Amino acid sequence: MALVPRRRTDPLWMLAPTALLLAVFFFYPLLHAVHTSLHRWDLLTEPRFVGTANYRSLWESGDLLHWTTTTVLFSLVVVTGATGLGLGLALLLNRPGRLVGFVRSAVFSAYVVSWVSVALLWLWVLDADAGALNGLLGFFGFEAVPWLGSPRLALLAVAGVTLWKIAGYGMVLFLAGLQDVPPALLEAAALDGAGRLARFWHITWPLLRPTTLFVVTTSLIASFQVFDVVRVMTQGGPVHATTVFVYAIYEQVFVNLRVGRASAAIVVFFVLLAALTALQLWAWTRRDPSARAPRGSHP
Amino acid sequence: MKRAPLARDGAPLGPVWLRLGWGALLVGVGLLWLLPYLWMVVTSLKTLPEIVRAPTAPLPSGLSFEAYAAALEAMPFAHYLWNTTLMALLIAALQIAVALPAAYCLAKLQFRFRTAAFLLVVATLAVPAQVRFVPVFALLAEVGLVNTMSALVLPFGVSAFGTFLLRQALLAVPDALIEAARLDGASEIAIVYRLLPPLLLPALTAFFLFSFTYHWNDYFWPLVMTTDDQVRTLPLGIALLREQGTGVRWHIVMAGNVLLSLPALAVFALAQRHLLRAVTTKAR
Numbered sequence: 390m391a392l393v394p395r396r397r398t399d400p401l402w403m404l405a406p407t408a409l410l411l412a413v414f415f416f417y418p419l420l421h422a423v424h425t426s427l428h429r430w431d432l433l434t435e436p437r438f439v440g441t442a443n444y445r446s447l448w449e450s451g452d453l454l455h456w457t458t459t460t461v462l463f464s465l466v467v468v469t470g471a472t473g474l475g476l477g478l479a480l481l482l483n484r485p486g487r488l489v490g491f492v493r494s495a496v497f498s499a500y501v502v503s504w505v506s507v508a509l510l511w512l513w514v515l516d517a518d519a520g521a522l523n524g525l526l527g528f529f530g531f532e533a534v535p536w537l538g539s540p541r542l543a544l545l546a547v548a549g550v551t552l553w554k555i556a557g558y559g560m561v562l563f564l565a566g567l568q569d570v571p572p573a574l575l576e577a578a579a580l581d582g583a584g585r586l587a588r589f590w591h592i593t594w595p596l597l598r599p600t601t602l603f604v605v606t607t608s609l610i611a612s613f614q615v616f617d618v619v620r621v622m623t624q625g626g627p628v629h630a631t632t633v634f635v636y637a638i639y640e641q642v643f644v645n646l647r648v649g650r651a652s653a654a655i656v657v658f659f660v661l662l663a664a665l666t667a668l669q670l671w672a673w674t675r676r677d678p679s680a681r682a683p684r685g686s687h688p
Numbered sequence: 689m690k691r692a693p694l695a696r697d698g699a700p701l702g703p704v705w706l707r708l709g710w711g712a713l714l715v716g717v718g719l720l721w722l723l724p725y726l727w728m729v730v731t732s733l734k735t736l737p738e739i740v741r742a743p744t745a746p747l748p749s750g751l752s753f754e755a756y757a758a759a760l761e762a763m764p765f766a767h768y769l770w771n772t773t774l775m776a777l778l779i780a781a782l783q784i785a786v787a788l789p790a791a792y793c794l795a796k797l798q799f800r801f802r803t804a805a806f807l808l809v810v811a812t813l814a815v816p817a818q819v820r821f822v823p824v825f826a827l828l829a830e831v832g833l834v835n836t837m838s839a840l841v842l843p844f845g846v847s848a849f850g851t852f853l854l855r856q857a858l859l860a861v862p863d864a865l866i867e868a869a870r871l872d873g874a875s876e877i878a879i880v881y882r883l884l885p886p887l888l889l890p891a892l893t894a895f896f897l898f899s900f901t902y903h904w905n906d907y908f909w910p911l912v913m914t915t916d917d918q919v920r921t922l923p924l925g926i927a928l929l930r931e932q933g934t935g936v937r938w939h940i941v942m943a944g945n946v947l948l949s950l951p952a953l954a955v956f957a958l959a960q961r962h963l964l965r966a967v968t969t970k971a972r
Contacts, residue, residue, distance in 0.1 A: 391796060391797060391798035391802075392796050392797055392798065392863055392866060392867070393797075393798055394797045394798065394799060395870070395876060397799075399793070399797065399876055400793045400797055400799040400802075402789070403789035403790060403792060403793035403797075403876075403880070404789070404790050404793055404794075404805060406785075406786045406789070406790070406845070406846075407786055407787070407790040407809065407846050407851065410786065410842070410845040410846040411808070411809070411812060411846055413827075414820060414824060414842070414843045414845070414846070415812050415815050415820065415846075417823065417827070418815075418819070418820040418822075418823035418824050418827070419815065419819075419820075419823075421823035421826065421827070422819070422822065422823050425822070425823070425826075432826075478717065481710070481713060481714065481717065482714075482717075488714065488718075489714065491718070492714055492717055492718040492721075494956075494960060495718055495721040495722050496717065496721050497956075497960070497964075498721070498953060498956050499721060500967075501901055501952055501953070501955070501956040501963060502905070502949045502952045502953065502956075503904075503905030503906075503907065503923050503948060503949070503952060504905065504907055504923075505905070505907050505923040505926060505927050505948065506905075506923075506926075506945055506948050506949040506952070508927075509926070509927070509930060509941060509942075509945045510724050510725075510727075510728050510942075510945060511724065512930070513727070513728070513731065513938050513941065513942060514724055514727060516743075516938075518743075519739075519743035519744065519938070520743075520744075521727050521744055524743070524744030525744075553720075553721075553724075558967065561964060561967050561968060562967065562968060565968040585702075614816050614818050616818060616907075616908050617907045617908060620907070620911070620927075621907075621927055621930070635818045638818070638822075639912070642822055642912075643912070648822060648826075651822055652822060652823075655819055655822060658818075658819060659814075659815070659819050662814050662815075662816070662819065663814045666811075666813065666814040
């Protein structure tokens, strides 16, 4: 069904701007990062070749393991939470009515507001001394909790705030998925005496599987790239408890001026992301061989 | 026989306790997502003595706008707002201008490396800004473009998501329309930039809003690409309010936060339908 180009060169100029920008801002940076990762560089003096020293330093200091662990833990909470909460909210709010519509909008609005807004908002709510949450706990006679001050709780708190922001994303996708469940099927099952749970388990849930896969993979990749909440709320602390991968890279560059080491971390991080993206594409093409082409994670 | 009314999931509405539980859950969820916003507004209307004395008092003693005045005084607010809006507009415009011919070519024209070119564009989804910022920063520093609007706009000129979205929308445009335009003597440029945009309006609107809000809200890229007020954006300025040793002056931070989130919420209220489309087309 494709049209024949009028001139053979037409595809060239049509793709030229895209190709140029990709070359300068995507492919060159990747090569540059690999190159820089083999050097010691502080942005100010000339880079010095050091071989694989940066990679060895990342591994031997335990930093790489720590950043990966932090990021994976954070992702686990966010992905399971976003999927579960998204599905729960969608099931709860899949009804007509103005109040329900309003609540749907309220949940989804958090997805549209900036990360900075959300982070500042919750930084204040979770403040150990003057925060509203500890105030509320105190009102009911509980002790104040150092939400962001405790190494054990901080990562969970940041993940919770992230969940609050992106739950609307999962909800909206599951709501769209629920629209594709044929009502006749559910009615027929109901007439046959299938209860609520049975109907959900045998009809709705299997039909939602593609949506679930989509929410899981996109939120996985997005949660791996978390930065804003961490930068605003904890700066990677306390005692590096919330130093996720991207924050670590940022810190290496702008705080420690160790650009070579940061580049090594970038290369490792890119390999991780590429693996996750490949996993995502594999999962999508497996579920639907009619090749609905791949689509974006959060951009 | 009369049947019980059906809810949208096809289930009967069920016994009273179930309906009550559902209602309570609904209100709980609504409060969980609204109370933080309300708390932000309440805090922003308090005065310094109130914040110090009773930070968790549910209501301010009166309507004081001193926090807003202080927030506006702490930064060139209008300048930041202009920077942010201009940057987001330029990015969205550039992305659309670049993606339109590419999407047309990838969706409609027959040429040798079509599939490969398409996969290459999509593959860049695996290379987010967080991977690119160090080399791009070094590159832009070399040519003296750090701290300029170019540093904020150019690196986002290609949107894989936008190209993909427009390509999908183009697949639904009949070839006959394009053939007819060719017969009428329209050049390919005219087809790409004049014939197609009205036909792709829903996809373009969705993508524009998505890109605009995303970059308007962006914190990471302006943070690493700017070091002075000249091109600094609003999310940075507001986050700085808290870093500048505000101590307990949370009413000022929250006032700034109200100013930052209001435009986003306004866009959301006006264009929720289009934003929903942008999010859900990705999954369909």
